[in-house]
Amino acid sequence: MKPLLAISCFVLIVLSTAFVVHADIPKPKPSQKSGNTTIFSSLEIVPDPKANNAKLQIHQSDLKALRAALDGQSTNTTLATSISHSGPRTIVAGVLLFLSLSFGGVWLARTSRSGATLNRGQKTVAVLLVTAATLGAAAIITRGNAGPPPAYRWKNLPTALAAGESTAGPVMIEVIPDDPNTGTGMVLTIPLKKKNAQGDDE
Amino acid sequence: MQDALDLKPTTWRSTLEAGTTTRLRVFAATLVLCVLASAAFASWIPLPVSIITVFLFAGPHNWFELRYFLMRLPVRFGRSRNFFITAFAGLAVLTCTYFSLPLIYRLSPNSNEWWLTVIAVWNTLFLGWLAVLVWLRSKQKPRSNWTWFLPLTFALCAFNWFSPDFFSLALVYVHPLVALWFLDRHLKRTRPTWVRTYRRCLALLPVVLVLMVWQLQQTTSLPESNGLFWRITQHSGAELLPNVSSHLLVSVHLFLEMLHYGVWLLALPLLGSVVTRSSSGKVWDWKSVPLARHPKGFPKLVGFALGFGVIMVALLWVGFSIDYSTTRDIYFTLAIAHVLAEAPFLLKMI
Numbered sequence: 173m174k175p176l177l178a179i180s181c182f183v184l185i186v187l188s189t190a191f192v193v194h195a196d197i198p199k200p201k202p203s204q205k206s207g208n209t210t211i212f213s214s215l216e217i218v219p220d221p222k223a224n225n226a227k228l229q230i231h232q233s234d235l236k237a238l239r240a241a242l243d244g245q246s247t248n249t250t251l252a253t254s255i256s257h258s259g260p261r262t263i264v265a266g267v268l269l270f271l272s273l274s275f276g277g278v279w280l281a282r283t284s285r286s287g288a289t290l291n292r293g294q295k296t297v298a299v300l301l302v303t304a305a306t307l308g309a310a311a312i313i314t315r316g317n318a319g320p321p322p323a324y325r326w327k328n329l330p331t332a333l334a335a336g337e338s339t340a341g342p343v344m345i346e347v348i349p350d351d352p353n354t355g356t357g358m359v360l361t362i363p364l365k366k367k368n369a370q371g372d373d374e
Numbered sequence: 375m376q377d378a379l380d381l382k383p384t385t386w387r388s389t390l391e392a393g394t395t396t397r398l399r400v401f402a403a404t405l406v407l408c409v410l411a412s413a414a415f416a417s418w419i420p421l422p423v424s425i426i427t428v429f430l431f432a433g434p435h436n437w438f439e440l441r442y443f444l445m446r447l448p449v450r451f452g453r454s455r456n457f458f459i460t461a462f463a464g465l466a467v468l469t470c471t472y473f474s475l476p477l478i479y480r481l482s483p484n485s486n487e488w489w490l491t492v493i494a495v496w497n498t499l500f501l502g503w504l505a506v507l508v509w510l511r512s513k514q515k516p517r518s519n520w521t522w523f524l525p526l527t528f529a530l531c532a533f534n535w536f537s538p539d540f541f542s543l544a545l546v547y548v549h550p551l552v553a554l555w556f557l558d559r560h561l562k563r564t565r566p567t568w569v570r571t572y573r574r575c576l577a578l579l580p581v582v583l584v585l586m587v588w589q590l591q592q593t594t595s596l597p598e599s600n601g602l603f604w605r606i607t608q609h610s611g612a613e614l615l616p617n618v619s620s621h622l623l624v625s626v627h628l629f630l631e632m633l634h635y636g637v638w639l640l641a642l643p644l645l646g647s648v649v650t651r652s653s654s655g656k657v658w659d660w661k662s663v664p665l666a667r668h669p670k671g672f673p674k675l676v677g678f679a680l681g682f683g684v685i686m687v688a689l690l691w692v693g694f695s696i697d698y699s700t701t702r703d704i705y706f707t708l709a710i711a712h713v714l715a716e717a718p719f720l721l722k723m724i
Contacts, residue, residue: 261538264494
């Protein structure tokens with residue numbers, strides 16, 4: 173009875189602390205949502221000395237996504253983009269993956285402790301579980317920390333252009349409303365930073 | 375009489391073995407031929423073959439499945455009472471909720487995310503139902519350790535929540551393979567000496583699939599010029615996998631579907647009649663079903679179920695003839711019931 177009482181008191185204290193702490197947190201800033209539609213894709217800039225005109229090549233999938241964006245439909249059509257972009261769903265999936273790993277670990281520990289050898293089916297399940305866990309963890313990690321920022325790939329664009337080499341990197345295709353003041357052409361913005369005398373980014 | 379007495383047991387045995395070997399070779403050759411022919415037709419002209427295959431075999435294969443399940447259903451549930459109650463209750467709930475999904479879609483706000491969550495919830499209910507069935511079945515088999523299913527269920531649920539539409543697409547592709555598992559279990563019970571040959575023949579399946587992918591990956595996507603073609607390509611996942619040729623997707627799915635129909639319409643009925651070796655084992659004789667034959671059985675119910683099934687198959691053919699696209703949509707919505715029903719009966723055979 174005493175341990176139960178102690179645990180209850182501890183939980184109560186922790187919860188009351190959490191309420192106090194939560195009360196000090198300022199309100200979250202409202203997210204700045206623009207009405208523009210954004211499509212995630214990749215772009216390769218290829219300098220071609222033999223070419224007479226600038227040429228823009230678009231994949232069919234990107235064109236479909238653009239068309240869908242114009243029609244006001246969902247543009248998440250590719251395999252990579254269709255993997256969960258939803259916060260709540262990612263949380264549920266993460267919790268379930270955690271439970272899977274936990275129960276899988278318990279099962280493995282109990283099997284090894286009982287001295288029973290794993291048969292072929294159980295080994296297959298173990299391999300599947302480890303694979304699923306690895307892929308899931310990789311997905312969560314890549315969603316949580318997507319590696320170097322997109323600008324990193326464009327860092328050496330001027331050097332590559334000067335050398336006549338191609339450069340590829342991620343690009344966001346944004347469909348914006350027509351504006352008579354800014355013209356009707358397309359605008360490509362490359363995230364390049366000015367370099368100081370030592371050659372470092374400012 | 376004298377001749378009969380003169381027969382030696384060794385001669386009898388060798389004759390029997392020779393007959394068994396011949397039948398086994400015929401079985402293996404037929405299986406390989408069916409796999410190769412299905413792959414060839416599915417790769418060659420997927421859309422027309424898909425239309426004809428569904429028209430001809432979709433309904434009858436459901437009728438044969440119903441008959442097979444009735445054959446497997448015990449007269450009294452006994453120790454399996456909880457298992458069957460869970461199975462039928464889950465089957466009813468999941469089927470009804472699946473039927474209501476189009477209605478929910480129409481009533482839902484115009485949000486893709488909301489819709490994906492609805493699908494994820496249904497898939498989770500399905501996996502949960504499967505897990506409970508496995509747990510109940512494992513209690514009947516105390517020697518075997520089935521606790522691995524719990525982490526596997528959670529892993530599948532996690533995958534489902536990551537991408538509900540891909541999980542649903544995976545079900546579309548995995549479901550035809552369940553028939554091959556049924557055949558494996560059936561052979562193990564009735565023809566154990568054939569199992570090894572059957573499994574060796576199954577090793578051909580991934581090879582054929584790899585060859586199909588290799589051959590069709592560069593093909594141009596199938597035309598979606600009319601509603602029917604669009605439906606067929608969408609069913610195979612063309613919208614979810616826009617960078618994969620829809621020709622490849624439809625061909626692979628059709629190939630698996632043809633194998634599925636082949637198992638239910640050819641392999642299992644033929645093997646059943648071969649095994650029983652009696653006139654009462656004929657497929658149209660509903661009194662050969664144990665549930666109807668048993669003194670405490672339900673002959674009228676079995677007769678009604680099978681007779682109603684025949685009427686439904688005929689109605690399906692009429693519907694396909696009048697409006698193929700709409701009937702196809704209705705059929706594939708209703709067909710979820712047979713997909714779900716396979717799970718408990720397969721578990722009972724494991």
